[in-house]
Amino acid sequence: MRTRWRARHILAHQDGGHALLRDGEVVWQDDTVIYVGPRYEGEVDRERDLGDSLVMPGLIDLDALTDIDHLVLDSWAGPERGPGLQWSAEYFARRRHDVFTPRERSTVREYALAQLALHGITTFMPIASEVHSRWAEPYDELVDMARTASRIGLRGYLGPAYRSGVNVVLPDGTRDVAFDEEEGRAGLRDAVRFLDHLAGLGDPLLTGVLLPCRIETLTEELLGDTARIARERGVLVRLHALQGLVERAIIQRRHDGMTPLELLDKHGLLAPNLLIPHTVTLDRHPSVHGEDRGDLALLARTGVSVIHCPQTSLRYGEMLHSFRAYREAGVNLCLGTDSFPPDLIRGMDVGVHLAKIAEGRSDAAPAEHYVEAATLGGARALGRDDLGRIAPGAQADLVAFSLDDIRDGVLDDPVRTFLLNGTARQATDSVVAGRPVLVDGALPGIDLPELARRAQELFQKMRAAYSERDTERRATEALFPPTFPALRAPRRHPAPVKDVRT
Template sequence: MTAAHVLAHRDGDHVLVSDGEIVYRGTRILHAGRGWGGPVDETIDCGDALIMPGFIDLDALADIDHALLDSWATPDLAVGQQWSADYFRSRRRDVFDPPERAVIREYALSQLLRHGVTTFMPIASESHSEWAETYDDMVEVARIAERLGIRGYLGPAYRSGVNVVDGGRRSVLFDEERGRAGLRDAERFLDYAADHGGDLVHGALLPCRIETLTRELMAATAQLAVARDTVVRLHCMQGEVELALLDESYGMRPVELLETSGLLETRLLVPHGIHLGAPGGQGGQADLRRLAEAGVTIVHCPMTSIRYGAVLESYDRYRTAGVHLALGTDSFPPDLVRGIDYGTHLAKRADGSLSAGATADYIRSATIGGARALGRPDLGRLQPGASADFIVVDLADFAMGVRDDPLRTLTMNGSARDVRRTVVAGSTVMVDGVVLGADQSRLQAHAQVLFERMRAAYSERDHRRRPPAELFPPTFPDITKTTKTTTPKGYSHDQS
């Protein structure tokens, strides 16, 4: 394959090659650069395009996203989007049955491929499940991933407790046996993945948020991870509510809890890692040093973080401290091009410098940073012997505008919707916006129906049982859904 630009790999880092080429056979790259002198079976000229490594998304949306519903809520509406204590104790249920959950997963994984993600680690909301994910859920995700042709590091999400609103106050209610059962399912899936063969399905331990785990479950997770030498991903240091809950329950900062549970001795990935220290930030610098010493990877999700009003303080500070950084999307769209753009510009604001959050560093995080976190030196780079995981990005479209450096142009002027081809392990899985193994029209129609049901179900969990129209008011009044009024002749609503 030839293109105007190829992001190849030399001496441990990415390099740009103009009028470059990539040659692959089977699942492996033979050549990336210029001057291939060997035989080829087929040549595809991609023209005015960029060939680069596929994105590694380590907090990849595997769900119908809820950010459309809850990333703009007032405090009063926000508490209504949590489980009520009554719902936890007596009314919790699955909003979707297993076949419907499978449709949601297929929809989400197809979106990942459409947006140039070649390796993913899933994240899905547990809010519309009776508890969390099951072994059977994740086996179905594995089957879908194999059929679509995307590489997944998979495991059922598990937890001991649920964030609730109890008497108008945020807290966590626990069912510890459900947590232990979830860990058993997670271990069973590790066995399934190990016996599965191939390079598209891998096992990982993916517990839920730190405040929803007991210390016992955290310690058991750490022991299993060390015994099986597997990656653990745990959402923590995510928000002030989490810090307050942990301080109230244990008198500890998140990093202290990770330390005492043994999780810092594992191959630990932490989305989002924003709120270091205790409530108020005390101890934050010491926590940053400890994360670096332990080799923790922070999975930075800049687009989702800013949607909920948070900013990493800061990307360069973490990197300079020696903390490994990978990227995730965590919400829709699963667009790491937009994520990189958000991240680079938020880093400038955080550090007060136009040179902060360099595009090159963010590209590294989206590729070789994710590969390092997974222990996969054959991913995230285009060089001989690496897995043939790459994307082709169109730079010729009128909407891309004028161009300078191809990567800076892509991240500032484009998006992952400009990806025209996605290749995973040598198999072409998306061409010109069409995921080859998916019926996209059917998935889109079905996903919309399921989203409407998900939206309606919030009312039964709200501690005040408010209807969806009250929980999710439109940006402006929809006059087709309200009582029509007559405007007097000669009167204008425009009072400017």
């Protein structure tokens, strides 16, 4: 099957980087691009004229939310609500069940993956909160997610999250980690079992990876076993680390002053197969040392990829120091959303402007550098030179964003203008491995209004469950007060007397 897309703007690939093609065409046969240029002279079986659109390589989200968003609940509040609305130490001792049933969790996954597709993401690596789970992510849950990803048509790098400890809030309000080492061992066994499951499926769009949780929730045993298995199986590892001062303090307290980066190095995890989301609190962070003492050079030398999540970092009051410094040091930068909306376009725009603040200069991170991170950087992190680019021989993973809305303003450079004025909600069409995923802004076979209704019900259930986990068992209304008080009903007044005149 040979298919052609025609569009006003195409972000093609040439000489190792992206290049803009105006009034161009992309043609693919089966799952592979065979032509990019002004006009294709051969025969095609299907074609689509996308008009005033920007066609880009499919966006790669390596910290992709596959959950109902919790940031809307925990990113705006002060310390009186508890740090991040974590488990209480008392709840850890009596934990018994997940908030959601397996069927409800399946709905949550479908809702989240539909959101990724609607926002132009074609390749994802999942992330979900464990706050409302009994522990982490069971094997069966990821088997179900793989089925859903396959049904929608996304390219997924999947594995169940596992951990041997959980962040808790102590009665005095401080943070610590409570451990159950057997839970960690069981989680790793499930992760290996899932690698075998995906290998048995033989689906080229689904790849097994190891996804341990946050570094402070892993024992040294689990860190070492993760590194060993990744080497033996030749798989990627993604591990949240270097993302906050609380994490750094816990690691140093538990590991004789060792920093998170030193702990990763000790267990052989610093390697090209490691992806680290956030990676904010390096030595150059103002609250660490405020200067470069070699952390960036170590990341670059060992080939680690940093998953930068600018929009989520901003919402929690953090940022990289800085995007330009990481890039110039030779660190591979890729992007993640990590929260709702999974909008990498908004994320790139936020990142560009945060970099200006971090550097104190307006050219700290040009838009094109962020686009490269969302495409080529993600492909490098995955070890895939056939993703992240539109060129003959590459996989036909494409997304089209409409640029014909007057609310987007006037057009200068299509990429720069889109990042500044646009949003990923302008995605109209996408294909993964040449197969349609998003068609005219819709996902064939998915009832989006019904999915939205069910997701809202499950969000309300998740929101109510925080009370059970809270240190003081406060009511939901106390944990999540409204922005403004509800309007009081007006007083009733007697009806005015009718003025009758003769």
